[in-house]
Amino acid sequence: MHLGLFILGTGSHVAGWRHPGAMTSFQDFNQVQEIARIAERGRFDLIFMGDNLYADPGAHPSYTVRLEPMTMLAALAAGTSRIGLGATVSTTYNDPWSVARVFASLDHISKGRAAWNAVTTASGQGAGNFGTVHPDHASRYERAAEFVDVVKGLWDCWADDAIVADRATGTYIDTARLRALDHAGTFFKVKGPLNIGRCPQGQPVVLQAGGSAPGLALAARTADVVFSVVQDMDEAKAQYAALKKRLPAHDRSPEHVTVLPGVMPVVGRTPTEAREKLALLQSFVNGSNALQLLSDRLGQDMTGYDLDQPVPEIALPDTYHSFARVMLAKARRENMTLRDLYDLVAAARGHWVLCGSPEQVADTLQQWFDERAADGFNVMPPYFPEGFDDFVDLVVPILQERGLFRHDYEGETLRDHLGLPRPPSRFF
Amino acid sequence: MHLGLFILGTGSHVAGWRHPGAMTSFQDFNQVQEIARIAERGRFDLIFMGDNLYADPGAHPSYTVRLEPMTMLAALAAGTSRIGLGATVSTTYNDPWSVARVFASLDHISKGRAAWNAVTTASGQGAGNFGTVHPDHASRYERAAEFVDVVKGLWDCWADDAIVADRATGTYIDTARLRALDHAGTFFKVKGPLNIGRCPQGQPVVLQAGGSAPGLALAARTADVVFSVVQDMDEAKAQYAALKKRLPAHDRSPEHVTVLPGVMPVVGRTPTEAREKLALLQSFVNGSNALQLLSDRLGQDMTGYDLDQPVPEIALPDTYHSFARVMLAKARRENMTLRDLYDLVAAARGHWVLCGSPEQVADTLQQWFDERAADGFNVMPPYFPEGFDDFVDLVVPILQERGLFRHDYEGETLRDHLGLPRPPSRFF
Ligand SMILES: Cc1cc2nc3c(=O)[nH]c(=O)nc-3n(C[C@H](O)[C@H](O)[C@H](O)COP(=O)(O)O)c2cc1C
Ligand SMILES: Cc1cc2nc3c(=O)[nH]c(=O)nc-3n(C[C@H](O)[C@H](O)[C@H](O)COP(=O)(O)O)c2cc1C
Numbered sequence: 144m145h146l147g148l149f150i151l152g153t154g155s156h157v158a159g160w161r162h163p164g165a166m167t168s169f170q171d172f173n174q175v176q177e178i179a180r181i182a183e184r185g186r187f188d189l190i191f192m193g194d195n196l197y198a199d200p201g202a203h204p205s206y207t208v209r210l211e212p213m214t215m216l217a218a219l220a221a222g223t224s225r226i227g228l229g230a231t232v233s234t235t236y237n238d239p240w241s242v243a244r245v246f247a248s249l250d251h252i253s254k255g256r257a258a259w260n261a262v263t264t265a266s267g268q269g270a271g272n273f274g275t276v277h278p279d280h281a282s283r284y285e286r287a288a289e290f291v292d293v294v295k296g297l298w299d300c301w302a303d304d305a306i307v308a309d310r311a312t313g314t315y316i317d318t319a320r321l322r323a324l325d326h327a328g329t330f331f332k333v334k335g336p337l338n339i340g341r342c343p344q345g346q347p348v349v350l351q352a353g354g355s356a357p358g359l360a361l362a363a364r365t366a367d368v369v370f371s372v373v374q375d376m377d378e379a380k381a382q383y384a385a386l387k388k389r390l391p392a393h394d395r396s397p398e399h400v401t402v403l404p405g406v407m408p409v410v411g412r413t414p415t416e417a418r419e420k421l422a423l424l425q426s427f428v429n430g431s432n433a434l435q436l437l438s439d440r441l442g443q444d445m446t447g448y449d450l451d452q453p454v455p456e457i458a459l460p461d462t463y464h465s466f467a468r469v470m471l472a473k474a475r476r477e478n479m480t481l482r483d484l485y486d487l488v489a490a491a492r493g494h495w496v497l498c499g500s501p502e503q504v505a506d507t508l509q510q511w512f513d514e515r516a517a518d519g520f521n522v523m524p525p526y527f528p529e530g531f532d533d534f535v536d537l538v539v540p541i542l543q544e545r546g547l548f549r550h551d552y553e554g555e556t557l558r559d560h561l562g563l564p565r566p567p568s569r570f571f
Numbered sequence: 572m573h574l575g576l577f578i579l580g581t582g583s584h585v586a587g588w589r590h591p592g593a594m595t596s597f598q599d600f601n602q603v604q605e606i607a608r609i610a611e612r613g614r615f616d617l618i619f620m621g622d623n624l625y626a627d628p629g630a631h632p633s634y635t636v637r638l639e640p641m642t643m644l645a646a647l648a649a650g651t652s653r654i655g656l657g658a659t660v661s662t663t664y665n666d667p668w669s670v671a672r673v674f675a676s677l678d679h680i681s682k683g684r685a686a687w688n689a690v691t692t693a694s695g696q697g698a699g700n701f702g703t704v705h706p707d708h709a710s711r712y713e714r715a716a717e718f719v720d721v722v723k724g725l726w727d728c729w730a731d732d733a734i735v736a737d738r739a740t741g742t743y744i745d746t747a748r749l750r751a752l753d754h755a756g757t758f759f760k761v762k763g764p765l766n767i768g769r770c771p772q773g774q775p776v777v778l779q780a781g782g783s784a785p786g787l788a789l790a791a792r793t794a795d796v797v798f799s800v801v802q803d804m805d806e807a808k809a810q811y812a813a814l815k816k817r818l819p820a821h822d823r824s825p826e827h828v829t830v831l832p833g834v835m836p837v838v839g840r841t842p843t844e845a846r847e848k849l850a851l852l853q854s855f856v857n858g859s860n861a862l863q864l865l866s867d868r869l870g871q872d873m874t875g876y877d878l879d880q881p882v883p884e885i886a887l888p889d890t891y892h893s894f895a896r897v898m899l900a901k902a903r904r905e906n907m908t909l910r911d912l913y914d915l916v917a918a919a920r921g922h923w924v925l926c927g928s929p930e931q932v933a934d935t936l937q938q939w940f941d942e943r944a945a946d947g948f949n950v951m952p953p954y955f956p957e958g959f960d961d962f963v964d965l966v967v968p969i970l971q972e973r974g975l976f977r978h979d980y981e982g983e984t985l986r987d988h989l990g991l992p993r994p995p996s997r998f999f
Contacts, residue, residue: 160736160743167736170768172648172680196668198766204743208734208768211676217642218680220600221649240624240700241665248639252600252646272668274760306636308588308595313857315588315632332702338626340598340636429741 144512144547145401145519145561146539147229147368148182148531150175151193152206155407157436157489158427159526160205166527169209172218178527179219182226185535186549188560189227189258191350191370191521192216196236196269202435213245220253227557229258229350229368234290235283236264236273240333242290243297246347247339255343255556258368259294260350263287263358265463266439280464284357286330291349291365293333296324298346300336302571322570344558345565354382354465363389366400367563370521372465373404373495374473379516401561403521404511407491409498410533417498424525425486433489437481440466440493450482466493494523501537508538509547572940572975573829573947573989574967575657575796576610576959578603579621580634583835585864585917586855587954588633594955597637600646606955607647610654613963614977616988617655617686619778619798619949620644624664624697630863641673648681655985657686657778657796662718663711664692664701668761670718671725674775675767683771683984686796687722688778691715691786693891694867708892712785714758719777719793721761724752726774728764730999750998772986773993782810782893791817794828795991798949800893801832801923802901807944829989831949832939835919837926838961849926852953853914861917865909868894868921878910894921922951929965936966937975 152169153160160167166174182190192212200207209215212230220228228249232242242259250257263284267277278286305320324335351358351366362369363386373379387397409424411417438445442460454474460467470493474484490496497504511517524531542548549560558565580597581588588595594602610618620640628635637643640658648656656677660670670687678685691712695705706714733748752763779786779794790797791814801807815825837852839845866873870888882902888895898921902912918924925932939945952959970976977988986993 158741161738161741163738167738168734170679170734172682176649196766198749198764200744200746200749205736207744207766209766210679211673211767214641214645214673214676214680217645218649221604221646237669238701245639245642248642251598251638252642254600271760271762273666306596306598308633310589310591310595313586313589313855316628316635318628321626321628332699334699336626338624338635338637339639427741 144508144542145403146185146187146548147403147519147521148187148190149193149405149521149523150178150190152203152209154526154530155491155494155523156424156525157205157433157492158429159424159530161427162424162526162530164526164529172210172215174527175210175215176219176222178531179223179226181528181531181535183223185539186552187226188519189229189557190219191229191258191260192231194231195266196233196264196272197266199268202432202439204432213249217249217252220249220256225256225552225555227256227258227348227560228253229260229348231260231262233264234261234287235278236269239290239293239331240297240335240337243294244337244339247298247337247342250342250344250347251339255558257342257344258348258350258557260352260370261287261291262352280355281357284353284361288361289328289330291361293324293326293328293331295346295365296326297333297335297337298342299568299570300324301341302568303341306340320571341568344556345567348557348561348563354468358465359386359389362386364393367561368401368403371402371404372469372493374469375476376511376514376516378469378472379404379511380514383516399563401518403519404517405494405521405523407494407496407523407525408504408534408538409496409525410501410504410537412500412537414500414503417500421490421496421498425490428489433485436492437485437488439463440470440488442467445481448481450485451480454479454481454484469493490525491523501541504538505541505545508542509545512547572936572970573831574613574615574976575831575947575949576606576615576618577621577833577949577951578606578618580631580637582954582958583919583922583951584852584953585633585861585920586857587852587958589855590852590954590958592954592957600638600643602955603638603643604647604650606959607651607654609956609959609963611651613967614980615654616947617657617985618647619657619686619688620659622659623692623694624661624700625694627696630860630867632860641677645677645680648677648684653684653980653983655684655686655776655988656681657688657776659688659690661692662689662715663706664697667718667721667759668725668763668765671722672765672767675726675765675770678770678772678775679767683986685770685772686776686778686985688780688798689715689719690780708783709785712781712789716789717756717758719789721752721754721756721759723774723793724754725761725763725765726770727996727998728752729769730996731769734768748999769996772984773995776985776989776991782896786893787814787817790814792821795989796829796831799830799832800897800921802897803904804939804942804944806897806900807832807939808942811944827991829946831947832945833922833949833951835922835924835951835953836932836962836966837924837953838929838932838965840928840965842928842931845926845928849918849924853918856917861913864920865913865916867891868898868916870895873909876909878913879908882907882909882912897921919951919953929969932966933969933973936970937973940975
């Protein structure tokens with residue numbers, strides 16, 4: 144089983160920062176470093192940082208301010224030794240040469256622990272910061288497909304042995320062992336090569352988090368790890384099977400793509416204690432804020448609706464497509480009112496909430512793993528550090544005891560942790 | 572006196588990496604960290620990393636590969652405690668929202684030690700990596716002027732006290748204490764604010780390194796530190812006076828802009844030992860490589876000329892304008908042949924070479940400082956670590972003894988080291 148830790152703001156619960164055991168700043172590097180060290184103590188495969196490109200203090204107050212992901216991860220590389228370091232960087236608001244370069248650099252700095260979550264950027268709220276208009280869903284994914292190909296091509300332009308630095312002859316670089324990419328496509332013209340040599344992992348790990356049809360197609364072709372949003376095991380099994388089935392067509396082995404559904408664990412020593420913890424967290428929620436968040440996640444203004452009526456029929460939005468789909472399906476299955484749905488969104492922003500004793504939580508995770516609904520989980524603690532300590536100190540040891548999860552790191556790089564081979568360069 | 576350390580590749584001497592005491596990789600973070608720690612031991616104000624956006628193994632073999640500056644500095648922030656951390660980020664190949672954000676992040680991570688060298692990018696060789704054409708000198712500076720203004724505006728959009736994180740009331744952000752920028756100019760439309768709060772320094776320090784007329788105009792209006800390229804004290808004095816004279820028109824005090832000419836010190840225990848060190852370094856130079864570098868610096872192909880004739884009359888290039896101007900002026904003054912000039916470029920890529928005993932080097936630096944040719948120096952060691960240890964262990968103690976340079980850091984932030992006040996936000 145593989146475990147990733149999701150970090151973005153002060154924790155995945157909308158109001159988790161109000162808990163007395165919570166840190167309240169996600170701009171304070173010392174606090175972020177403490178989180179990373181807990182994850183490394185828990186032998187997690189990786190830390191993964193979400194990102195978006197705007198400030199929205201209305202819908203996402205405690206998610207609004209953060210360190211920029213690449214500088215944050217580079218600083219964490221210096222303060223950790225084994226854990227993988229992943230970040231979201233948008234294919235819609237960046238250029239591929241710069242993205243290939245910065246992840247190669249992180250891979251060198253961390254000695255092979257870098258991972259890129261290539262997202263198309265769901266929300267259009269950032270477009271105004273770039274003087275542009277947010278492209279539609281289909282165009283975003285067309286651009287993303289070419290973007291990822293260019294980045295991977297750039298990572299292959301230097302042979303592993305191109306830098307010789309031979310004092311005797313004075314040859315620093317063997318120019319026969321690097322080449323241009325000379326890409327000219329629909330969205331990009333990129334000459335290459337990079338101004339950094341091939342990285343320790345050959346290629347940094349690529350993550351993908353889009354759940355729509357083009358999102359899945361991109362993942363099947365290019366991603367090493369897939370984050371998914373789920374609310375139900377059968378749904379997760381179907382998604383898992385659908386993705387794995389597509390891999391052979393791309394000459395990829397099902398073991399080489401790791402599927403990690405997101406889960407917010409709320410762990411108490413007993414089932415009652417866990418329920419009380421969740422109730423306490425929910426008591427911190429401010430209603431108007433939760434309704435703004437729900438509107439954001441569903442892609443339409445929900446403030447006019449009666450909270451105590453069933454969730455109304457609404458069309459799937461262009462943004463946050465998978466969140467809306469999964470939440471609405473759950474609402475139908477369980478006859479939820481709009482208030483129930485907003486409680487759910489307030490808890491984990493649309494992700495799955497798993498509340499229980501350590502054994503209950505471990506049992507459920509094991510069941511999902513055994514029944515091939517997941518290769519592991521993207522753990523989204525409600526707040527830090529206590530809400531994460533609970534998982535690492537109470538649940539991880541059970542998973543280890545059951546032989547489901549590593550007792551210690553066995554390799555050096557993130558590819559090692561994930562059981563992924565180091566890819567050779569396509570050119571050398 | 573203020574001291575900055577310039578780092579880019581394996582050292583400023585073209586072939587310094589061939590020295591037996593030299594490190595040969597600038598991609599190995601452990602080696603970079605060792606350099607930073609020597610600089611901090613020497614109580615330097617800052618480390619400053621140059622950058623460009625292409626690989627050119629012909630003209631710049633040992634300058635071709637490097638860690639990406641922002642990730643490198645963020646990792647160094649974790650491994651150092653006081654030294655300022657500056658990097659070159661181009662105003663021609665980036666967007667202001669992202670640049671404002673990443674430097675604000677570095678400032679948070681380093682607790683107030685970030686500095687941005689805003690360059691227009693001299694060489695057009697990188698344009699092909701971005702599918703674009705390098706703009707001309709004048710357009711680059713027009714864009715740069717607006718770019719710097721937008722970045723500084725974005726740094727002011729959050730009041731220092733906007734993040735309240737009040738557990739009792741549930742208010743995380745006081746939305747009255749942040750605002751949009753709503754910039755709409757010739758080159759950029761940027762809404763703002765950033766998704767990171769105001770930084771420890773209020774605004775990171777801004778560096779500028781352009782020596783042309785628009786470069787100086789931009790520096791006078793916006794820069795806290797100016798790097799210059801010099802070969803002669805009288806010339807340096809004239810430049811220094813010209814810059815300082817322009818400051819009052821921008822309501823800026825002359826003490827609040829620090830002028831640091833670049834210097835490559837070659838230090839021996841005796842004058843003879845120093846000369847022998849330089850001769851050894853020069854013996855490593857490969858002629859055809861030096862001629863390529865000279866062509867690059869002068870902006871035209873110099874391979875056809877007779878090396879033993881005086882430097883020919885050539886027009887000042889659009890790129891590397893100040894390097895060419897300063898080198899050609901020196902060649903005229905000293906009746907240099909083309910071979911003399913290429914020896915000079917091979918030594919320090921167009922920067923000033925200062926070779927001598929520790930006392931001689933300290934005397935010259937003091938003279939420049941006393942005569943108002945400089946507020947300090949941008950030190951460019953020929954190779955690392957030995958070529959830098961020489962300066963820190965032999966020259967810095969003399970400067971300290973003479974009361975010219977600090978014995979220890981007195982403040983926490985780079986602004987403290989430079990004697991610059993923390994600017995209030997223009998909006999709050
Ligand atoms: C676990 C998870 C994490 C995500 N993280 C980000 C993120 O950090 N930034 C972002 O813009 N979108 C993020 N997304 C959104 C998706 O990448 C995608 O843009 C969105 O779901 C719309 O694409 P889709 O229609 O393919 O699902 C995330 C989605 C999931 C499931
Ligand atoms: C000390 C110093 C450092 C510089 N560092 C960089 C650099 O890292 N990257 C870059 O593209 N240009 C660099 N430059 C070049 C200038 O920023 C500028 O682009 C060039 O000199 C042309 O502008 P000018 O005509 O105003 O001098 C540097 C110049 C000096 C003097």
